[in-house]
Amino acid sequence: MAEIETSSTETAAAGTVIGASVPLTGVRSAKKLATRQTLLDAALRLMEQQSLSSLGLREVTREAGIAPAAFYRHFADLGELGVALVEESLGSMHELIRDIRTPDAETEDVMRRTVDVVVAHVRANVPHFRFVARERHGGVAAVRAAIAAQLDTFIDELVEDLKLQPESEGWDSQELRVLARLYVNVIMLTVADLLDSGLENPLEEARIVAEALTQLRLVTVGRLHWPTDRP
Amino acid sequence: MAEIETSSTETAAAGTVIGASVPLTGVRSAKKLATRQTLLDAALRLMEQQSLSSLGLREVTREAGIAPAAFYRHFADLGELGVALVEESLGSMHELIRDIRTPDAETEDVMRRTVDVVVAHVRANVPHFRFVARERHGGVAAVRAAIAAQLDTFIDELVEDLKLQPESEGWDSQELRVLARLYVNVIMLTVADLLDSGLENPLEEARIVAEALTQLRLVTVGRLHWPTDRP
DNA sequence: CAAGAGAGCGAACAGTCGTTCACCGAGTGA
DNA sequence: TCACTCGGTGAACGACTGTTCGCTCTCTTG
CATH class of the missing domain: 1.10.357.10 (Tetracycline Repressor, domain 2)
Known part of the structure; x- marks a missing residue:
C-alpha cells in the first residue's frame, strides 16, 4: 500500500531519460520498461551495502541478469540511473x-x-x-x-x-x-x-x-x- | 591558524592504526609519519570530486607519488585510511x-x-x-x-x-x-x-x-x- | 662497526572494468 | 505478408584493479 510502485508510467516519462521512448503502449515498450525496472531494482539491491559511485555497470547488469551492453539501451551511465532512482524514491x-x-x-x-x-x-x-x-x-x-x-x-x-x-x-x-x-x-x-x-x-x-x-x-x-x- | 595540523603525534598515536608503530622519535619513524601524511593528503585531494568507496588504492598511491605496495606499510585498506581522516578532521x-x-x-x-x-x-x-x-x-x-x-x-x-x-x-x-x-x-x-x-x-x-x-x-x-x- | 629491522620499490598475478561492434530475432506498421 | 525497427546478445578491446613477493638501501640497535 505504501510501497513505491515500480513500473508507473509517471516514472518512465519523467525528464530526458534515454529509455522510455515515445510509444507508451505495445508489447515492445512494455518489455523495455520491465527490463529498465529490473536494472533499477538490481542497482538498488546492490546499493544496500555500497554507494552509487562504487557501483559497477557490469555489476548491475550481472545482478539484473542482462548483458552489459544492454544497459546502454536504457541509461547513458550509472549517474543517469541514479537520477531515475531519485525520482522513484x-x-x-x-x-x-x-x-x-x-x-x-x-x-x-x-x-x-x-x-x-x-x-x-x-x-x-x-x-x-x-x-x-x-x-x-x-x-x-x-x-x-x-x-x-x-x-x-x-x-x-x-x-x-x-x-x-x-x-x-x-x-x-x-x-x-x-x-x-x-x-x-x-x-x-x-x-x-x-x-x-x-x-x-x-x-x-x-x-x-x-x-x-x-x-x-x-x-x-x-x-x-x-x-x-x-x- | 585554524588549519588542521597534519603531522601531530596525537593523530598518529590514535587507535589501532597499522602505521605509527611504537617508537615516537628517530629519523625512521618521522619519515614514516611523513609519507603516511602524504597518503592522507593525496586521498583527501582526490575525494574533493569523488567518495571514499569509489577511490582506488593505486589511485591514491599514484597521487602521493608512492609505490602501491608501500600503502600496506601504513593502512590495511582504504577504510582504515578513512578512519584516520575522520580523526584528523x-x-x-x-x-x-x-x-x-x-x-x-x-x-x-x-x-x-x-x-x-x-x-x-x-x-x-x-x-x-x-x-x-x-x-x-x-x-x-x-x-x-x-x-x-x-x-x-x-x-x-x-x-x-x-x-x-x-x-x-x-x-x-x-x-x-x-x-x-x-x-x-x-x-x-x-x-x-x-x-x-x-x-x-x-x-x-x-x-x-x-x-x-x-x-x-x-x-x-x-x-x-x-x-x-x-x- | 656489524647485524638487524623495516620502509619503499618494481614486477608479476589473475581479475574486473567500461565500451564498441556486428548480429539475431521478436514485435511493429504498411 | 513483408520490410523494418530496435531491445538484447556475445565476443573482443585495452586499461586498470588489489595483492604478493623478493629485493635494496637506509636507519637503528647492540
Missing part, C-alpha cells in the same frame, strides 16, 4: 504527504501523523531511502542535484501550508522557508537514523521516533514564541 | 570549540561565536569537511561509525554545558541530549550547505550563515518556552 512521497495536510488540524496532530506516515513509508521502502540518505551528500553531482530539487519541492509545499496558518502572521516567505527547511531536515535526519540503527530494533525505533517528535515540537514552540515585533 | 575541533564556551556568556553570543568559528574552520579545511559531510552517511561502515563517535563526543560536551545553565532546570540528561543533537545537526547541515554552494559565493555564504543562526535561535526560543510542568 521521492516522487511518490508528494501525494502521500498531501493527504496528511488537512487544513484545520492541530499542529501537534499534523506532526505526529507526518512522522507516522514517513516511518511507515520508509519501512516499506528501505532500499530506496537508504539510497537517498547515502547519496544526498554523495559523490555523484547529478544525483545530489536531483535530491536537492525534490527536497526543495517538499519545502515549497510546506511553506504554502505554513502561510495559511494564523500563527504565521508577521512572517514573510523567506523566514517561513528557513523554518520549513529545518522541519524537513529534522525529518530527513530521522530517516537516516532509522535506517542505520533503528529498523530491526523496536526499542531504538521508538527512541528515534520520540526524539524526532520532540525536536519538531521544539521548533514549533520556538516558532510560536518568536519575537515578531522586530523593527 | 573532527579531532581538532574539540579544543577549538572548548575555547568558545565561556560559562557566563549570553546564549546568543555563544551561538554567534560558534557559527563564526565553525565557518572559519571549514573555510580553512574545505577538503576535510567535504570528506566528513560526504562519508557521514556514506558506503563505508567503519568510517560512518568513526564520524558518529566523534559527533557523539561533541554532543556529550554540549550536554555538559547545557546542564550548567539555569534555563535547563526541569530538563533531565536524556532531554538535553535530544536538544544537543538538534543543535549539532543544524551545524553539520550548515557545513554541508556551505561546502556545496556557499564558499565561493559571498552572498550565498551570508544567506546560509544567517539561516543557521535563525534556526539555532528558533530551537533556543523553543527550549526557553518548553512546557516543563509535565506530570
Whole structure:
C-alpha cells in the first residue's frame, strides 16, 4: 500500500531519460520498461551495502541478469540511473504527504501523523531511502542535484501550508522557508537514523521516533514564541 | 591558524592504526609519519570530486607519488585510511570549540561565536569537511561509525554545558541530549550547505550563515518556552 | 662497526572494468 | 505478408584493479 510502485508510467516519462521512448503502449515498450525496472531494482539491491559511485555497470547488469551492453539501451551511465532512482524514491512521497495536510488540524496532530506516515513509508521502502540518505551528500553531482530539487519541492509545499496558518502572521516567505527547511531536515535526519540503527530494533525505533517528535515540537514552540515585533 | 595540523603525534598515536608503530622519535619513524601524511593528503585531494568507496588504492598511491605496495606499510585498506581522516578532521575541533564556551556568556553570543568559528574552520579545511559531510552517511561502515563517535563526543560536551545553565532546570540528561543533537545537526547541515554552494559565493555564504543562526535561535526560543510542568 | 629491522620499490598475478561492434530475432506498421 | 525497427546478445578491446613477493638501501640497535 505504501510501497513505491515500480513500473508507473509517471516514472518512465519523467525528464530526458534515454529509455522510455515515445510509444507508451505495445508489447515492445512494455518489455523495455520491465527490463529498465529490473536494472533499477538490481542497482538498488546492490546499493544496500555500497554507494552509487562504487557501483559497477557490469555489476548491475550481472545482478539484473542482462548483458552489459544492454544497459546502454536504457541509461547513458550509472549517474543517469541514479537520477531515475531519485525520482522513484521521492516522487511518490508528494501525494502521500498531501493527504496528511488537512487544513484545520492541530499542529501537534499534523506532526505526529507526518512522522507516522514517513516511518511507515520508509519501512516499506528501505532500499530506496537508504539510497537517498547515502547519496544526498554523495559523490555523484547529478544525483545530489536531483535530491536537492525534490527536497526543495517538499519545502515549497510546506511553506504554502505554513502561510495559511494564523500563527504565521508577521512572517514573510523567506523566514517561513528557513523554518520549513529545518522541519524537513529534522525529518530527513530521522530517516537516516532509522535506517542505520533503528529498523530491526523496536526499542531504538521508538527512541528515534520520540526524539524526532520532540525536536519538531521544539521548533514549533520556538516558532510560536518568536519575537515578531522586530523593527 | 585554524588549519588542521597534519603531522601531530596525537593523530598518529590514535587507535589501532597499522602505521605509527611504537617508537615516537628517530629519523625512521618521522619519515614514516611523513609519507603516511602524504597518503592522507593525496586521498583527501582526490575525494574533493569523488567518495571514499569509489577511490582506488593505486589511485591514491599514484597521487602521493608512492609505490602501491608501500600503502600496506601504513593502512590495511582504504577504510582504515578513512578512519584516520575522520580523526584528523573532527579531532581538532574539540579544543577549538572548548575555547568558545565561556560559562557566563549570553546564549546568543555563544551561538554567534560558534557559527563564526565553525565557518572559519571549514573555510580553512574545505577538503576535510567535504570528506566528513560526504562519508557521514556514506558506503563505508567503519568510517560512518568513526564520524558518529566523534559527533557523539561533541554532543556529550554540549550536554555538559547545557546542564550548567539555569534555563535547563526541569530538563533531565536524556532531554538535553535530544536538544544537543538538534543543535549539532543544524551545524553539520550548515557545513554541508556551505561546502556545496556557499564558499565561493559571498552572498550565498551570508544567506546560509544567517539561516543557521535563525534556526539555532528558533530551537533556543523553543527550549526557553518548553512546557516543563509535565506530570 | 656489524647485524638487524623495516620502509619503499618494481614486477608479476589473475581479475574486473567500461565500451564498441556486428548480429539475431521478436514485435511493429504498411 | 513483408520490410523494418530496435531491445538484447556475445565476443573482443585495452586499461586498470588489489595483492604478493623478493629485493635494496637506509636507519637503528647492540
